[in-house]
Amino acid sequence: MRRLLRFTPLLLLTVGCGVVQSPTSEATDAAREGATKAGRLLDSRRPRTAEEVGRAASGIDGVEVMRVTGTSTHDGKGVDVIVRVSGSAYDKWPDHEKITVTRCFTLRVSPGTESDAVPEGADCPDGAPLTFAPPPAPPRLPYEELRTTLPRVPKDGRVDEAGVRRALAALDLDPKIHTEVKEDGGRVGVLLSVDGNGFDAQDCLLARVTPGATEVRAPPRIQRMPGEGGCTVGNALDPLPLPH
16 A cells, blocks of 8 residues: 555656646647638638638738748638748746747648548748739729610600610720610619629629619619529519518
């Protein structure tokens, strides 16, 4: 019994020392957790270019983008982003000093990457963090101009499709704005739209010129989502039911 008691303190000390983590290691773990959260925020099924991914990463609080490689998220292995993140922990002895470290990690952004994947550590590239210009703003759709330019046809008159097209030409629209005109049963429908990304709501305007009424409207957001049919010239001629 005495022999057992003699070794017990040593055993406890060994076990205790085995679970103690240095504050530097704890700070590194905190930095890795920050990089893991950044990976979750970047996770998306939407195709994006390397520049778009880098720009998104640089906008995450506490994250610096040091390098971006790849072409787009859906090409090859996707886009790799080396991010620099800080992490902190407190020295438990003797004076509870705060320890802060800076570490780099590689985030892979692709359809095959799990959102909770733990990022691998990486050597921090030399130089300052990358900066990204803001994305180009989409062209403004001319709601008021379209409303005032389209022809007004008397109730007993006839809608002239060529006149509608001339009105659109007079607007001198941005080349990025697509136009579609369709005549159907004495009515003319108009669609003005800009390219969407296939995931978010698309921007578009609809117009319908009929004898006695000229209407311009923007469909509700839910109808402008991909596959909902809101941004079509058919919706301009025969409006879809409004969502409840």
